[in-house]
Amino acid sequence: MRKFTWIEKQIPPMNVFPSVTPSKTAVLIACLCVLVGWALFVLMLFFMLGLFNALAAGMPSRTPISNAGLATILGIGGLLSLCSLTYFVLALSLRCPHCTYQFLKNPKGFGSTGFSYHPSCPRIRGFNPWSYQITRFLRSRRMRCIKCGEELFHAPQLPEV
Numbered sequence: 001m002r003k004f005t006w007i008e009k010q011i012p013p014m015n016v017f018p019s020v021t022p023s024k025t026a027v028l029i030a031c032l033c034v035l036v037g038w039a040l041f042v043l044m045l046f047f048m049l050g051l052f053n054a055l056a057a058g059m060p061s062r063t064p065i066s067n068a069g070l071a072t073i074l075g076i077g078g079l080l081s082l083c084s085l086t087y088f089v090l091a092l093s094l095r096c097p098h099c100t101y102q103f104l105k106n107p108k109g110f111g112s113t114g115f116s117y118h119p120s121c122p123r124i125r126g127f128n129p130w131s132y133q134i135t136r137f138l139r140s141r142r143m144r145c146i147k148c149g150e151e152l153f154h155a156p157q158l159p160e161v
């Protein structure tokens with residue numbers, strides 16, 4: 001029996017029985033959170049870059065940023081936190097029905113952990129197998145566990161798109 005981390009204990013597992021196929025809706029929400037989170041993160045970076053540029057160009061220090069600008073940054077930041085929180089809760093509560101791995105977790109997201117992807121997970125230049133499976137699910141509602149390589153949703157076997 002593996003030890004659970006503190007954060008895992010705080011979240012009731014959605015799959016009480018490991019053999020149950022995870023909820024597609026939950027996976028979809030998690031994938032969308034990853035997508036929206038990424039877009040917001042990039043947007044945020046651009047905003048920060050713009051802000052630093054403005055400050056470097058000698059923007060009046062008394063009013064370094066307008067209220068609308070501040071609201072936008074806070075809005076993006078809030079939405080970003082919401083997306084990441086939703087994603088983390090789902091990623092920690094959904095498990096692969098075949099090997100119980102938390103298949104939505106980005107294994108290299110928290111630094112190298114010696115995780116090795118299953119050889120049947122395709123790799124594309126610039127994408128790691130995890131992000132590949134996320135985009136694959138958004139495209140075709142199919143996902144493969146990156147640890148054991150099994151299809152998570154054994155729906156009718158359609159040819160790969």
Ligand SMILES: [Zn+2]
Nearest residue numbers: 096099145148
């Ligand atoms: Zn698995």
